[in-house]
Amino acid sequence: MDEQADRLRVLWPDHLGLARGKYVPARMADRGARHCTGVWALGYNREMEPGTTGSNYYDGLPDMVAQFDPAQIRPGWEERTGVVVADLAEHGEPVTVSPRAALRRAVAAWQERGLQPRVGIELEAFLLEPDGSGGWRPLDTPGAFVYGTGTAVDPGGVIEHIWAAADRAGLPVEAINSEYDTPQFEFTLEYTDALRAADDAFLFKVLAREVAARRGLVCTFLGKPLSDRGGSGLHVNLSLAGPDGGNAFDDPGGDHGMSDLARRCIAGLLEHHEALAGLLAPTVNAYKRLQPGALAGCWANWGYDHRGATVRIPGERGRATRIEHRLADGAAPPHVAVAAVLQAALLGVTGDAELPPAETGDGLEHVDTDRCVPPDLGAALDVLEADKALTAAVGADLVAQHISVKRAEWRRYCLATTDWELREYLPFL
Numbered sequence: 001m002d003e004q005a006d007r008l009r010v011l012w013p014d015h016l017g018l019a020r021g022k023y024v025p026a027r028m029a030d031r032g033a034r035h036c037t038g039v040w041a042l043g044y045n046r047e048m049e050p051g052t053t054g055s056n057y058y059d060g061l062p063d064m065v066a067q068f069d070p071a072q073i074r075p076g077w078e079e080r081t082g083v084v085v086a087d088l089a090e091h092g093e094p095v096t097v098s099p100r101a102a103l104r105r106a107v108a109a110w111q112e113r114g115l116q117p118r119v120g121i122e123l124e125a126f127l128l129e130p131d132g133s134g135g136w137r138p139l140d141t142p143g144a145f146v147y148g149t150g151t152a153v154d155p156g157g158v159i160e161h162i163w164a165a166a167d168r169a170g171l172p173v174e175a176i177n178s179e180y181d182t183p184q185f186e187f188t189l190e191y192t193d194a195l196r197a198a199d200d201a202f203l204f205k206v207l208a209r210e211v212a213a214r215r216g217l218v219c220t221f222l223g224k225p226l227s228d229r230g231g232s233g234l235h236v237n238l239s240l241a242g243p244d245g246g247n248a249f250d251d252p253g254g255d256h257g258m259s260d261l262a263r264r265c266i267a268g269l270l271e272h273h274e275a276l277a278g279l280l281a282p283t284v285n286a287y288k289r290l291q292p293g294a295l296a297g298c299w300a301n302w303g304y305d306h307r308g309a310t311v312r313i314p315g316e317r318g319r320a321t322r323i324e325h326r327l328a329d330g331a332a333p334p335h336v337a338v339a340a341v342l343q344a345a346l347l348g349v350t351g352d353a354e355l356p357p358a359e360t361g362d363g364l365e366h367v368d369t370d371r372c373v374p375p376d377l378g379a380a381l382d383v384l385e386a387d388k389a390l391t392a393a394v395g396a397d398l399v400a401q402h403i404s405v406k407r408a409e410w411r412r413y414c415l416a417t418t419d420w421e422l423r424e425y426l427p428f429l
Helices: 026-031 037-041 099-111 158-168 194-213 260-271 273-280 334-350 377-386 388-394 396-415 419-425
Strands: 007-013 019-025 033-036 063-067 081-085 087-090 116-130 136-138 173-178 184-189 218-220 234-241 302-304 311-313 323-325
Touching: 007 026, 007 099, 007 194, 007 334, 019 026, 019 033, 019 194, 033 037, 037 396, 081 194, 087 099, 099 116, 099 194, 099 334, 099 388, 099 396, 116 194, 116 334, 158 173, 158 194, 184 194, 194 218, 194 334, 234 260, 234 334, 260 273, 260 302, 260 311, 260 323, 260 334, 273 334, 273 377, 273 388, 273 396, 334 388, 377 388, 377 396, 388 396
Parallel strands: 007 081, 302 311
Antiparallel strands: 007 019, 033 063, 063 087, 116 136, 116 184, 116 218, 116 234, 173 184, 234 323, 311 323
């Protein structure tokens, strides 16, 4: 820990994408931090779903411990505060519903085959400002344009402050730019080992929201926060390093310079496409983004440098050969998103999935497949539960816990009277 820090922020990712944790004095950092297992039963509404896997709801709601290697403590973005992403243990064993534990299992499954997953994560987010009536509206950026930088897209300098805070915290930003819609930004983090990449994305989301909040703004990673603009994704870029450190997806003699291993990974991702939505698009809102023509991971397709495909193969080859998976949005916990992508890809290697031809349509009005994500969260959870291979690979306990909490969320939505319904019907009925 930085010698200037006198406290430590112990954080861990939960099932809702929230950063749970505690502040502890630096002098007591070696003790870790204890938390109630009941958090696994919680929804965004703070209510508990009885009997949820991992919550020990009927067993007295005991503790679990957040533990970590002191060597993994990082400089934080708050004054005199270090930060660490912790693992969770109960009775000396990893907590089976933990997203970080699921990613550790996924990484280990590839390592058993002599391959090391490497990941780069791209995040998209909108900046919102108070609307004067207790709500939020898009930050006013009248001179903004796609791939913009500087004051035209960031007149208040909040993105500059986010970058500076990330630099202080050792979070490796590769690039930041404005996106197609305003005031939307893309944050690209550097490529690294899979667990480190997910930790970086997890911490970066916390940092960005807190830096914005201190300036009276909301930085939201929600999939579709504004109905009149495009959505925000969380793109998982994946490759595998072989025993020699080389890129196992690269094959100069292969079709389009890609190895058979890469093709089998793509086949696995497509075979489990619909079920993956249940994990990677985990909110009611997510399915407003995943629409035909939205270039957002709707279709079960793949293509060479094709943004109309869910599985895009960027044009770089050699050490940069990779798969970009475009289905998830920022509501998905990064550790779950990466774990699910890694496990679905591995099922393509161990199974007999057939790789369809690459997409030839424009991805806007024409595509080569009729397979797309389920229409809503409720349907996606049903498909996820039915996909026994993916469920077992990602973790049966984690998926059961996820489905329990998310089905409760879906029921609340279905029973809620929305502002849209009142605006649409109340004047006439």
